[in-house]
Amino acid sequence: MSLTKNRIREIRSLSQKKVRDELNLFVVEGLRLVRDAAESSFDIPEAFSTAAFEASPAGGDLIGLLRARGASCQQVTHRELSQFADTVNAQGVLAVVRKRDESAGELIRRIAPPALVVALDGIADPGNLGSIVRTCDWFGAGGILLGRTSVDLYNPKVVRSTMGGIFHVPVVTGLDLPECVVQAKEQGYAVYVTDPSADLFDGDVHFSERSLVVFGNEARGVSGDLSRLADERVAIRRYGVGESLNVGVACGILLSAHRRFHA
Amino acid sequence: MSLTKNRIREIRSLSQKKVRDELNLFVVEGLRLVRDAAESSFDIPEAFSTAAFEASPAGGDLIGLLRARGASCQQVTHRELSQFADTVNAQGVLAVVRKRDESAGELIRRIAPPALVVALDGIADPGNLGSIVRTCDWFGAGGILLGRTSVDLYNPKVVRSTMGGIFHVPVVTGLDLPECVVQAKEQGYAVYVTDPSADLFDGDVHFSERSLVVFGNEARGVSGDLSRLADERVAIRRYGVGESLNVGVACGILLSAHRRFHA
16 A cells, blocks of 8 residues: 555645644654654554564554554555655654643643643754753653743654653643743742842752743743743852853753752 | 855865864854854964954954954955855854864863863764763863764864853863773772663762763763773662653753762
């Protein structure tokens, strides 16, 4: 069985944010990420794989799991797969996954203390967003609130760099962050805005039982209207001369400090 | 004055590692990085900038500083600059910088306690290497020992992601790391190898007055022959379910732990 050009174009079009938004779907590629998807409770309408992939032990197991999860699995040629894959080496498998819907309000309310929620305001680099999701997965953050000016969570490079974290950490996207922060404060959250010029340092923060930590754009930091809602402004203590830290690295250090404080 | 095609090709060829190695030169682009270079003690044989850049206040100041530092500064057209720049937007300025030479032995010996040296074994991603140099700059690490299997420090994407750290943190490149580690141990260094399966965690390490912290390849970690030389194997404590952390994030957390321990 061979895929029609039309069908290939359809799946290929999921590389565009507009189409992902319309269809509420995104694409994951490669054994590891597709396995993470299959082992999560995300809905997987379709998967495509090569004969060689299906013949491998790990591949065969994964296709079995995908079928059991209700995915419609189709065999495609290597050439067809490379036509709709984002990476040069899609490792023989690709799945179409349905996005999750949850409101910021639900997320904020359902996390049990010591609650740790991360808000991201205008993260521009896909690798940074992916790395932050991965870090939140490592530190067991309860969820991520993603502002509407950030790069799209379902961008293939972001999905890849989460290393599966996208299937473990609840992320609410497209948000009006000042509005969410006000909501979180009403639910008892303390709001920590990262700000390189702050004089409260990561190791000295008395993190609340309900903590919302806000990270900003790589160049401009957290925007003013959001920063004004801070209960505390927090910086990473500097010991050298560097002008700044990568936002993903700063996130790792602050989440580590939060977990140490509540350990 | 216009540049010959030959000259453009020469400078453009510095995008290749082989040529950078032969000529012992590398290229930096943009106001901020070129200013970091000019404010460092790195030798800058040449710089190229557009008339518009030179006419801007910051640009004029920088050209003055470059001239004072002995750089031969040439005006080029925007079109010429874009022919040898790596980024689409080179911001009107580009400098050719001479690499630094220092031996690993010298570096190890000259750093005063509490000495913190980072060794990198097979870092593959340019963004990760750049981010680690930037993090080392923030935490004031004494230097970096870069193994010969890592991505080239002078790769334009690495240089950019260091955010100027390449001009502040001494990095020795192309090293046989097991040999360096043996040397460091002879000089009283304790060697901490990051290893996700270790049962000693970042916050519990009693860092020596002379610490060498080793990070490995993104997929394979630290190689066996290097790992065997460890005094301690160290992991980042996990609170969630993520399988791993980005190596740059792990570096930030461990360097922060080291500085906290010796504060």
